[in-house]
Amino acid sequence: MILDKIVTSKRAEIATLKAPPPTTAGPRIDVAALLKRGPKEPLRILTEFKRKSPSAGELSRTLSLAERVGAYAKAGSSLVSVLCDGPFFGGSYDDVVEARAVLDRAGRPVPILAKEFILDPVQLQIARAKGADAALLIVRILQPDEVTRLVKASRECGLEPLVEVATEEELAIALNSGARLIGVNARDLDTLRMDPVRASKIVAAIPADRVAVHLSGLKTEDDVRALSKGRAEAALVGEILMRQDDPTDLLTRFVAAARE
Numbered sequence: 147m148i149l150d151k152i153v154t155s156k157r158a159e160i161a162t163l164k165a166p167p168p169t170t171a172g173p174r175i176d177v178a179a180l181l182k183r184g185p186k187e188p189l190r191i192l193t194e195f196k197r198k199s200p201s202a203g204e205l206s207r208t209l210s211l212a213e214r215v216g217a218y219a220k221a222g223s224s225l226v227s228v229l230c231d232g233p234f235f236g237g238s239y240d241d242v243v244e245a246r247a248v249l250d251r252a253g254r255p256v257p258i259l260a261k262e263f264i265l266d267p268v269q270l271q272i273a274r275a276k277g278a279d280a281a282l283l284i285v286r287i288l289q290p291d292e293v294t295r296l297v298k299a300s301r302e303c304g305l306e307p308l309v310e311v312a313t314e315e316e317l318a319i320a321l322n323s324g325a326r327l328i329g330v331n332a333r334d335l336d337t338l339r340m341d342p343v344r345a346s347k348i349v350a351a352i353p354a355d356r357v358a359v360h361l362s363g364l365k366t367e368d369d370v371r372a373l374s375k376g377r378a379e380a381a382l383v384g385e386i387l388m389r390q391d392d393p394t395d396l397l398t399r400f401v402a403a404a405r406e
């Protein structure tokens with residue numbers, strides 16, 4: 147299974163990581179407040195930077211990271227997810243540094259989500275030191291008590307945790323961990339299969355005091371329109387934007403569809 151492979155490679159990588167000097171600064175951007183969808187407010191569109199993925203293969207590299215992330219911000223992205231995993235997604239923690247520099251010039255707060263297979267607090271400390279505002283925690287690869295510990299460790303280093311679930315059981319673990327941002331992955335990370343119906347049921351079950359984020363598989367403006375009518379407060383779009391040599395046009399249309 148691909149997820150087992152990624153986790154095994156990640157454990158070896160973690161053994162080589164060194165903790166950076168701790169940052170005393172609190173969170174730069176209140177990500178949960180920024181994404182919370184008030185009545186009549188539009189669904190937020192979140193974007194992703196990745197050079198390749200196990201499900202999609204190689205993606206467009208026509209634009210540099212700086213150019214692409216700049217285009218995302220300009221076209222209305224509410225957050226940028228940056229893949230930090232090297233072997234499977236072609237990313238690195240230094241991509242967060244580059245994205246941060248671009249987004250600091252966006253003229254409005256655009257947070258960065260560090261997209262990594264997080265198993266150890268040292269990864270959170272590095273992500274924060276490089277300039278991330280939020281970090282992904284994937285319930286599927288953690289024990290329930292580890293989820294709670296890593297949620298706490300994220301906050302302690304100034305990162306807002308986004309806890310990813312794919313089943314009702316995982317949702318219960320995420321809710322219990324105290325996470326404010328809950329992401330529902332429509333793609334099963336073991337089989338890479340998409341199941342949007344299952345995902346929408348889980349999103350609908352997220353209590354109103356949490357921010358519900360739909361993850362994965364969005365391809366069309368109709369997908370965005372359908373989601374914006376439901377419980378989701380934000381939707382993360384990766385692959386389809388990364389297939390465009392210039393994502394501006396498609397993202398502009400997604401942001402408009404979310405406002406309808």
Ligand SMILES: O=P(O)(O)OC[C@@H](O)[C@@H](O)c1c[nH]c2ccccc12
Binds near residue numbers: 262284364385386
């Ligand atoms: O590229 P997509 O199908 O639009 O999905 C984006 C994002 O949700 C997906 O990349 C993702 C969701 N959870 C993850 C965990 C690790 C790596 C990647 C992911």
